[in-house]
Every structure is written in structure tokens, then in C-alpha cells.
Amino acid sequence: MIVEVDDGIILKPVKRKIDPEKLREAFKRHVESLNKIQGRREPKPGELAKSSLEEEFDDKSIY
Incomplete structure (x- = not known):
């Protein structure tokens, strides 16, 4: 499977x-x-349900 990320x-x-x-x-x-x-750490189930992918990568606390 190849994953391309652009506008979607x-x-x-x-x-x-x-x-x-x-x-x-x-x-x-x-x-x-x-x-x-x-x-x-791994997120708890549902913890990121309302987060967009961009918000996840902007969160510097996960690095």
C-alpha cells in the first residue's frame, strides 16, 4: 500500500x-x-478523536 498525503x-x-x-x-x-x-506514549482510545492530523504533528510534547 502506498500512502500519498496532499490535500487528502x-x-x-x-x-x-x-x-x-x-x-x-x-x-x-x-x-x-x-x-x-x-x-x-501511545494515545488512549478516543484521545485524538477530535484532533486533526495537523494538530497531532504540531504538538511538540509528543517528540
């Missing part, structure tokens, strides 16, 4: 073969890098 979010299917093992490793590295961020 567009999801497009990928037309090439994906190596599942490479994808798993990339996700694993991403999770490891997220775990190194001090003070990072």
Missing part, C-alpha cells in the same frame, strides 16, 4: 512484489527507534 490521504495498491521479511525487519527497526524516544 490517498491509498494506492503496490504493483510490485514485496519481500515480507524485509518489511518485517523495517517495521522492527522502526519500532526500536520509536522505543528510544523518551517520554513517548
Whole structure:
């Protein structure tokens, strides 16, 4: 799946073969890098329901 973000979010299917093992490793590295961020926490269910995507990225307290 390819995600394009412009005036909206567009999801497009990928037309090439994906190596599942490479994808798993990339996700694993991403999770490891997220775990190194001090003070990072996951939102509680419904906490961001009324927040726009832009507001989430403007919130410097999550970095």
C-alpha cells in the first residue's frame, strides 16, 4: 500500500512484489527507534478523536 498525503490521504495498491521479511525487519527497526524516544506514549482510545492530523504533528510534547 502506498500512502500519498496532499490535500487528502490517498491509498494506492503496490504493483510490485514485496519481500515480507524485509518489511518485517523495517517495521522492527522502526519500532526500536520509536522505543528510544523518551517520554513517548501511545494515545488512549478516543484521545485524538477530535484532533486533526495537523494538530497531532504540531504538538511538540509528543517528540
